[in-house]
Amino acid sequence: MDGVARLIAIEEIKQCKARYFRLMDTRDFDGMAQVFCKDAVFDCSEGLHCVPVGGEPIGLTGPITRGRDNIMAWIRDAFANQTSVHHGHCHEITIDSDTEAHGVIAMEDYIRGLDRKTHLLHAAGHYWESYRFEDGAWRIAESKLTRLFNDVAEDKFYAAGVDEPQVAAE
Numbered sequence: 001m002d003g004v005a006r007l008i009a010i011e012e013i014k015q016c017k018a019r020y021f022r023l024m025d026t027r028d029f030d031g032m033a034q035v036f037c038k039d040a041v042f043d044c045s046e047g048l049h050c051v052p053v054g055g056e057p058i059g060l061t062g063p064i065t066r067g068r069d070n071i072m073a074w075i076r077d078a079f080a081n082q083t084s085v086h087h088g089h090c091h092e093i094t095i096d097s098d099t100e101a102h103g104v105i106a107m108e109d110y111i112r113g114l115d116r117k118t119h120l121l122h123a124a125g126h127y128w129e130s131y132r133f134e135d136g137a138w139r140i141a142e143s144k145l146t147r148l149f150n151d152v153a154e155d156k157f158y159a160a161g162v163d164e165p166q167v168a169a170e
Helices: 003-025 029-033 068-078 154-159
Strands: 036-046 064-066 082-095 100-113 119-134 137-152
Touching: 003 029, 003 082, 003 100, 003 119, 003 137, 029 068, 036 068, 036 119, 064 068, 082 119, 100 137
Parallel strands: 036 137
Antiparallel strands: 036 064, 082 100, 100 119, 119 137
């Protein structure tokens, strides 16, 4: 892949991740499904708690979900009683081949109740991802969410209908 093609691929991957955040927050789940490969893996096993630098995980364990349809079902259920704002920035993308890439995206999110006032969660961390060119577009093949801090209002988080996560079926 020449330099210009590499830069175009990096920009397309950045746009894919930007769509992920926007479509999540606007609850356009049908559109959001298109950012994932058909056989994608979404790993939140460290995404609902935080891992202090050099420390052990603190908090809940989330699911590892496989397949676009299962990922979208989990996301729809997880956000049914919440509103959110997600920010992604500081994209580090490496093109591995004409059809594969990987990267790290810093993130911050604010999760609130449906009233948009009740604080449920404010957190920051990273998405560790791999991408694949599939059906004419760059899509997320694997995504692992990790958190550096997690300001969660646990009593309100669960009262908003968020059940303790479990590992999703393969």
